[in-house]
Amino acid sequence: xxVFKKTNNINDLGFDNRTEANRRRTINPDGTFNIKRKNGFWxxxxxxxxxxxxxxxxxxxxxxxxxxxxxxxxxxLYFLIGPEHIQGANHASTGLFxxxxxxxxxxxxxxxxxxxxxxxxLTNTLAGFEAFLGLMTFALATGAxxxxxxxxxxxxxxxxxxxxxxxRDGQALMLMIANNKKGNLVEVSAKLNFSWLEKDADGKPVRxxxxxxxxxxxxxMLSLSWTIVHPIDSNSPLYNFTPEDYLxxxxxxxxxxSCYDDTFSQxxxxxxxxxxxxxxxxxxxxxxxxxxxxxxxxxxxxSVGLYxxxx
Numbered sequence: 001x002x003v004f005k006k007t008n009n010i011n012d013l014g015f016d017n018r019t020e021a022n023r024r025r026t027i028n029p030d031g032t033f034n035i036k037r038k039n040g041f042w043x044x045x046x047x048x049x050x051x052x053x054x055x056x057x058x059x060x061x062x063x064x065x066x067x068x069x070x071x072x073x074x075x076x077l078y079f080l081i082g083p084e085h086i087q088g089a090n091h092a093s094t095g096l097f098x099x100x101x102x103x104x105x106x107x108x109x110x111x112x113x114x115x116x117x118x119x120x121x122l123t124n125t126l127a128g129f130e131a132f133l134g135l136m137t138f139a140l141a142t143g144a145x146x147x148x149x150x151x152x153x154x155x156x157x158x159x160x161x162x163x164x165x166x167x168r169d170g171q172a173l174m175l176m177i178a179n180n181k182k183g184n185l186v187e188v189s190a191k192l193n194f195s196w197l198e199k200d201a202d203g204k205p206v207r208x209x210x211x212x213x214x215x216x217x218x219x220x221m222l223s224l225s226w227t228i229v230h231p232i233d234s235n236s237p238l239y240n241f242t243p244e245d246y247l248x249x250x251x252x253x254x255x256x257x258s259c260y261d262d263t264f265s266q267x268x269x270x271x272x273x274x275x276x277x278x279x280x281x282x283x284x285x286x287x288x289x290x291x292x293x294x295x296x297x298x299x300x301x302x303s304v305g306l307y308x309x310x311x
Contacts, residue, residue: 025275027271028273048144048147051148052147071105077126081120085119085120085123086099089103102116103118110134150264152261152266154257154261154268154269155179155181157177157180158272159176159305160278160305161274161307162274163283164232164243165282165283165285166284167229171232172215172230172232173192174227174230175228175255175274177226184262185221187259188218188220190226191258192214193254193256195253195254196237196252212237213236216229223299224288246279247276249276250276252273253274254271254272254273255271283307283308286303
């Protein structure tokens, strides 16, 4: 049984040390925190943050929905005012409502082909307001689109499992990362934190947090894969942990990576976590790169994290 216990504020990750029986993992595999926020919708909603962070499919679906809905709204107003106030609208090709809709499309996008144009004060006023609204809407949508493309992001490939592997005269906790996109990541630093359950004096489970010392916590550049190593010695909170302890004590290993992306000239961060069931014992990572016949070093990103069990 492990007797190491360290809960000072330096290693506190900002999570409650109390635990529940049905508690989920703290950090999801995609790096997001597994936390639900209860707050008023308008207090918690920030449109720019949402537009930058939502999925691409959600972004485009929202833009198309706003575009179509807004034009149906204005087409209905033009139709209520009277299609006769739109010069060129007739029954020649489509119904009058659709003529109003197509006029709204041209006004909203400020295209204005000339075949349809407004007449009368009310229709001209509405068309002017719609053109203004269209300009602002497309400016906001384009700004959010640019923000999504220009947002720096550390796309790191993490090994699906962390390993307990032989290291020198003992063992070590190891995980592997690699750059999953073109571009250079330099000044790459890593921090590991360890979380586990222990029973307090009253026999209640309490979650503890501790930082893990690394054999190497910083590299100059991440051009190939990097195996992050925590030696398990007498000073490690993992010392004397058995394979069963990793499951029974609801272990989590938090990984925090910080690096400089010279494509965006900004510092970017990435995070990942491993639970006890994702820690494999007595195994060794395969080498993720090789030198081909032309002398080039080839990194196979898909093979990052592959391992072999040791006998």
